[in-house]
Amino acid sequence: MAQPLVKKDDDHDDEAEYSPFLGIEKGAVLQEARVFNDPQLDPRRCSQVITKLLYLLNQGDSFTKTEATEVFFSVTKLFQSKDFGLRRMVYLIIKELSPSADEVIIVTSSLMKDMNSKTDMYRANAIRVLCRITDGTLLTQIERYLKQAIVDKNPVVASAALVSGIHLLQTNPVIVKRWSNEVQEAVQSRAALVQFHALALLQQIRQNDRLAVSKLVTSLTRGTVRSPLAQCLLIRYATQVIRESANTQTGDRPFYDFLESCLRHKAEMVIFEAARAITELSGVTNRELTPAITVLQLFLSSSKPVLRFAAVRTLNKNAGESDFGDGVVGTFVLCPSESARVLFTRGVCEILNCSIFIDVDYLKRFIIILFGNFHIIYADHDLNILQVAMTHPMAVTNCNIDMESLISDQNRSIATLAITTLLKTGNESSVDRLMKQITNFMSDIADEFKIVVVEAIRSLCLKFPLKYRSLMNFLSNILREEGGFEYKKAIVDSIVILIRDIPEAKESGLLHLCEFIEDCEFTYLSTQILHFLGIEGPKTTDPSKYIRYIYNRVHLENATVRAAAVSTLAKFGAMVDALKPRIFVLLRRCIFDSDDEVRDRTTLYLSTLGGDGEVVETDRDTKTFLFGDLDIPLVNLETSLTNYEPSEEPFDIDSVPKEVKSQPLAEKKAPGKKPTGLGAPPAGPPSTADAYERLLSSIPEFSDFGKLFKSSAPVELTEAETEYAVNVVKHIFDRHVVFQYNCTNTIPEQLLENVSVIVDSSEADNFAEVASKPLRSLPYDTPGQNFVAFEKPEGITAVGKFSNTLRFIVKEVDPTTGEAEDDGVEDEYQLEDLEVVAADYMMKVGVSNFRNAWESMGDDFEHVDEYGLGPRENLAEAVIAVINLLGMQPCEGTEVVATNSRSHTCLLSGVFLGNVRVLVRLQFGIHGSRDVAMKLAVRSEDEAVRDTIHEIVSSG
């Protein structure tokens, strides 16, 4: 049976390298193209020439403007021929030549004729070509035909028009949006792909109208969807609706049943799409997850590599990139009066199938049984709400046996993903075995996968600190091997994190880094490591052993690294007094360096560190001057310096805003974790202090309020998916508070005018309204701002509750013309209440070295007192509650409480109204009866501020 094939192969060898395009040349082909101008057209010959032209373009040859124009004009002559095959090639070459606007006119009439031809193939192709090359003006002329084509009974024609519509929507949204009736009709088409294209277009037309998308999804999930592609789209839209409704959710998740039913679809792509969607749901429960994992587990043993890859990749993602953020198990509402009882709204109650009060201990045991481990990721001020997160190692662990067999998969991508998944889900006992297997195959895989492995090892090491020795060894081994910058950086970052988080690993880790810089080709990494050595090295038991490595840099490296090495040496000298004389000897040698920067640094250190290199203690001022932190985010400093205009007045470093955009916990814990395209939440509004400051200072009414102290994050005052979306930002000044209401009108048929917010401050004693700035008009989907300003006594942290009402005049808008009617109706819209709390007067500003800052303040400025916090479930809750109450920045990771610990110290830092630096040390202890006691020590140079902090705590 195999005979003929072999014979054919032989034939091949004889005339190998034969190609119809051998020796083809652009000039010659352009000459040949003259046949297009012949009065008697030879369709076959013309087709061949077009193929040659396309071949040239495809190989990367390009035509000059004149050549392209010439070819284009002669091609237009070919419309005279009735030959179908030739016409198809003409369509192709026109698309490739992408003619300019003035050239398009030449073919417009021919193409429009084809669009109305009786032959469906002509019509479909003409539509695609015309829509590709057309501009907006022509579009209005052909709009009528396109609308007809969308509902054409021939599926090819309908699809051509719909797909063209999807592309035109980017450039001419207004026109395409007018087709929604026809597109709606096409969604019901019996032709599978027409339905797919229509669904894609319809969703894009309506993507800003959440309600409409939700309705569309609801109706289609009940109806029939014919093509697997359309079904995949529907799954994506359904997850989008689920995601957007997540905030207001109570009870069952909408469309989960639909997703679950798709797991039984006959097409694999649909099954996979649904399984992936389920695993990416935020706060997915184990019960929701299990059917999806089961399906993926089946894929793992498929004979098709694509299926195995898809499944293992999804499981890998799901195995948890971080311990936080992923998978909110549920939101629990604790009743403060009966803190031993819990009502939980979602999550566990679905598994238990109940919604009742349950004993906390019972709940906790239950969660541990179900999920292994969990973390509290969010708790509000009064601990009324507690959000618990965990990853789903249990669910994924079920697949471990199937996964193990993939370690030896022929496809390296699959093998790597399998092994990293196992690393993430594995337990302590399997670590050594896995490490052995990885070592065997590290040399075979590409850098990008090596980085994945390194990251997996890092999280593994943090999970099982006892295993640090073998993992650190592995990291140092691969650090010595060949690799690119990104890979090496990932390894160095991992070692740095391990040193920081696992004290036992510090000494060996630092030595590995020292060895690495002995032979490191990346300047960036060398300087980073030297800097890190300067911080960590002096704190070790034997700092002197690092000196040799550092001083070697001064001899062997480029100027940048040399300068960094000098700084590091000086740091050792300043921090370790015993080493000082010897360091001075080394530093003096650097004075003769060939580079300015190196010499400058050396001279600076030698003169400021003082003494003649004797064993004396370096005074604190010098240390702060040389190595202290500016306590200012570098980005802000950069902006301020760029804005500074040289003048008599010197640059004032205090004028640099200290507000740092606080990062959510999840982001800090998972560096490099990218939100996945589909699962990514919409990005929040940019809320930089600078932008707000500029905005407010541009409003005359507020110009005399002084300097803006702090702007809060936006607080939503409306539910999602309501007619008008409003959120508010609280701007705090010394004697004023300004509320900035960001309003969005989500109804296309309405124009709002004279929009104002009526604020009732009867529950906020110390506030008096002084100004308000209404919004003249608020058209559809264009956000606008309203401002209301209040005066408050200076220096007092006035708190209170405000109720808000939106008042405006509604005018109907004709959707086709976009014009509003003259008469409007006055209307009101109730918004949610807004509170100003003590934390609003506090800016979260961290310090890099809390102890230094704390000691430099001295105990003269301290105010200590003790408080009983009453019974609490555990220390973590109490710590989070106090942090949120004060609104300060936790330092050095002290917001995390070890499980089951009986006492905890938490360090906080912040800047209080009036730019007063505040440091807080909280010491918690929990008694047998779960009563939590707290010792609060506040240090600040302003006595009033110290007292205020205590007042906040005692009244909170």
Next chain:
Amino acid sequence: MDSCPVVKNILLLDSEGKRVAVKYYSDDWPTNNAKLAFEKSLFAKTMKSNARTEAEITMFDSNIVIYKFVQDLHFYVTGGEDENELILAAVLQGFFDSVTLLLRSNVDKREALENLDLIFLCLDEIVERGMILETDANVIAGKVAVNSMDPTAPLSEQTIGQALATAREHLTRTLFQ
């Protein structure tokens, strides 16, 4: 466009990684040099793998690439890293099968170059600027194969059926070889 499946490129390369026919639909590779560099490193990365019976898959520069080889031809379809792998696999299968049909199962470089017009038309019928138009090989080949004779005549079911049978036979032969 984010929630719609998008194809970034379709490539048909020969056994040395040279272009037979390629089509790019995204701006990720703005210049011809960038495209050539992509093709070169992709080819180097995949050439050793055995993608002859089942389509293979890899991650490459934050893209997913699915590929399949036959004789001296290498078929590739690229999509974004968050794309559903199986949708891309369906596009590749559609391309591969329709080329097999159009070349009457003689799928090799020489045959492909001699019928390059059919390959170009085939690419044109599968994806339009990144949007998937059709993945069913019979339909694609049907649209391409309607030739100069008479555009209005319906496509003869039998011809396609026959072609498919030959293709199947060819495949079995390769398998048993």
